[in-house]
Amino acid sequence: GCRDRRPEPVRRTRMLMGTIVEVVAFGDRKPTLAAIDRALDEMARIEELMSPRRPGSDLARLAAARDFVTLSPETARLLRLSLAINRRSGGAFDPTLGALKRLWDIEGEHPAVPDEAALRRALALTGPDRLLLDGDRARVAAPGVGVDLGGIAKGYAIDRAAAVLRQAGITHASINAGGDLRLIGDRFGRPWRIGIQHPRRQGEMLAILELEDAAVVTSGDYERYFMADGKRYHHIFDPATGRPARGCQSVTVVAGDAVRADALATAAFVLGPKRGLELLRREGVEGVLVAADGRTLVTEGLKGRIQWR
Template sequence: MIILMKFILLLVVIFLLSCSDNSERLFKETRSAMYTVTSVTVTCKDEKVAKKAIDEVFEEFKRLENMLNYYSPHSEITLINKSAGIKPVRVSKETFEIIEKSLEASRLTEGGFDITLGPVIKLWDFKSKIIPSQESIKQALSYVDFNKIILDKKEQSIYLSKKGMEINLGGIIKGYSADRAIKILKERGLKGAIVSVGGDIQGFGLKADLTTWNVGIQNPGPLDSKDELIGTVSFSDKCISTSGDYEKYFILNDKRYHHIINPKTGMPSEGISSITIIAEEGAFCDALATGLFVLGPTKALNKMQQKGIEGMIITDKGVRLMTSWFEKNFKTIKNPNSAIELRT
């Protein structure tokens, strides 16, 4: 009888262990990709399945890097730039798609987002703390105009109509690559995942404990608070992106010069310290965070309310302006070490 009881107990233990092994778990990989720190976290029962899906995502990141890299002499972007004012360039489906989305974001933000801004951005040296001359800015601005990008859908070609123009997808490529990653993970049958490409974050489904993904929002305040969180947002099947004047800047004569340049003036945008956007699609989320930042707080908030774009603006005076959805879902926290999956 004792032997039988021990045998039954052993079977129960084995059964419980097998159930535990078959439960949903989180698997995470963090690597350097898309010119930044990138992480992929998935909900899955099988470690091998999770690893294979994550590896596939990073392979896709590598493919996109090679295709869309502004600095690579062999990328399609470089070929488009070299052919400016000369001829249209036939491109891949992905290159055409991301440029098409860029132009949509430009129109929506009234030119606040502009992938032709490269000639101006190159003038700003944030390491050496050099402010470009007005003459050089004026000259560079003559090459900045998203309306001069000609798309031919039938030929799947891109043409920059003025010689000297350049496109740089730095303001949209992270969100676009997150879109591609989520698509792959869904196709592989995963029930939930969250992808962060340098702070552009997109998630779907739920975590292993059946709760939504929790993302912390960074404090754009003074230097001693830059690693703190001002609050969190929980969501599923959405993406979140933040642009802030604290990411890259220098201070000269008590004035802060940051990297978010206004395409109309060639100077750093004014009025906003950070803006966080929530959207359905990563590419637009990424681009809108930059483009709306440039518009300034009043115009940006009006545009968000008109177009149904959710988010929060923190002005350079520290005032928080939120849309209705964001206000309902935003949770203020005082503890900078609160439990979160990622931060934006």
């Protein structure tokens, strides 16, 4: 059996999508490394296609055009999925928040709390009706509307990397993009042990999950933020107010694929713990939500499987 010959894990890291991506896979060293490189190349390709800031990317062309532009079929598909999740989350997940992201500049050089007038102007450039999709063709409703897949593209890239590894015959692997991950099979005879970061104690785990064949994606307010007047301004916006969502410190979603986990983690974060938990249940995924006051909520399916720290 496979227990007789437990191969060494092969690992490689690369900086992608603004974070460190680590792939660990089991198999013979040379072909496994080659497969990992192809999986990382695939993530780099998706980053190039979907980053709004890269000249020539699908989203940069979409923002610049006055008329319909033809997108790659996969960008169009991801936009369609994003709009579907927008509807299913009551608008909480919104792929048209580019103007808000520019205004707040949370991850940029000059993050600042905007004044009311600027906020209203940016909000007027957001909303699912500001993105017109017709098959693989799309256009924005007005100049200044920004389409931003930052809440879902990393999950999609992780799924694509998993598909590349599987095609190479790899049956035990993990792809970890800054804490968002996808597991293929188990850790060669044992489960993967996945830590959920404590949102207020840096470097400490809130809980551990033992999992196989799953995606685990977290949205939190503790990595990309700035402080002003003792308040934390982070990068997940409530589309209704144009301001950072206030109900949660973090949401971790466990699902079969990372693309849905990514979008649903962002959406549940915006909805807050109670309605967020309801969304996860409705969507048939599992999750852990940490409310703004530090209370934790867990879906039924994780209750027996979570080890609290």
